Amino acid sequence: MSAGGSIGQAIKWKYGTYQVTLILSRFPLDEFIYDPATGDNRDDVDNLSPEERARLYRLANGQARTRISGQWGTMMMIIGPRITYASFTHRLPNWRGGERTEEMELVGRKLYLTVVGREPIASTKLFTTVERYRTDGGSLNQYGFGYVRMVSRDEPYGVQNETDNPIVKKYLKRGSGKCIRVLGGATLQQQAILIHDAPHVGFVVGCIGPRPWNDRSAYRNVENNPSDLAVQEIMAQLAKAHGKGSLFVLRG
Secondary structure (H helix, E strand, C coil): CCCCCCCCCCCCCCECCEEEEEEEECCCCCEEEEECCCCEEECCCCCCCHHHHHHHHECCCCCECCCEEEEEEEEEEEEEECEEEEECCCCCCCCCCCEEEEEEEECCEEEEEEEECCCCCCEEEEEEEEEECCCCCCCCCCCCCCCCCCCCCCCCEEEEEECCCHHHHHHHCCCCCCEEEEECCCCHHHHCCEECCCCCHHHCCCCEEEEECCCCCCCCCCCCCHHHHHHHHHHHHHHHCCCCEEEEECCC
16 A cells, blocks of 8 residues: 555456545644745634734734635545445444455554455545635634535545536636546535645635645646645546545544
C-alpha cells in the first residue's frame, strides 16, 4: 500500500469486485484563511480568541472585512473490494454474509472498515482536501460550518465521473469541465456538490478540492496544476473500475 505515491501498476482488476472508495476525514479541525491579495494561505487561525477573531473579520473602524475561510481535510483513496462501512468507531461484527473487517490508520486514528469478499485491498493513497468553512463574515451555522457541504453519515455516498460540467467551467474558466459528481445528497444544494480541481479554496463553495498529500500551497489556475492532477488520478481509477465508486464522510 502507498500513502502518497502513485497507485501500483500490478493491480489485477476484477470488474464487479474491485471499486474505488474515497474516505474523507475533517479531523482534526484545521482552519485557514486564503488571502487573494497575496495568494497565500494563513494557517494559524484555529484557536483565536473571540477578540482576535473579531479583529480578523472587522476593520479598525468597525466595518466588516471579507475573509475566505477554508478547512483542510484528508481523503484516502482505496482501490479494492466494495466497502460497506467506514468509521473511527468500531462496528460490532453483525456483518452480512461474505463481509469481513479491516483496520488501518488514518489521521493518527484507527479506522474500521467492513469489506465485502475475500479479495485484499490492493492499494491506498492519501490526498489533502480543501473545503470552505466559515462564511465570508466569519460565522458558522448550527451544524458547525458556514456553507453547504456533504454531511457525515454511516452510509456512503455514490460518486461518478462527469465531463463538460458548466459550473466547473464557469469557476475555473478553462478545461473541459471534468469533475466527480457526489450522489445521494439529502438536499438540492448537497446534490450539486462535486469533487473538482481547486487551485485554492476560493474555487470551492460546497465542493471538495483534492490535492497532493500535505501540500498546502495555493496554485495558479492553469491546467495540470497539482490539484487538477489529483482529480485526474481519481477519475482515472474510477474509469478503470467502470464507474464503481463511493465516498464516506467520517464522523468526528
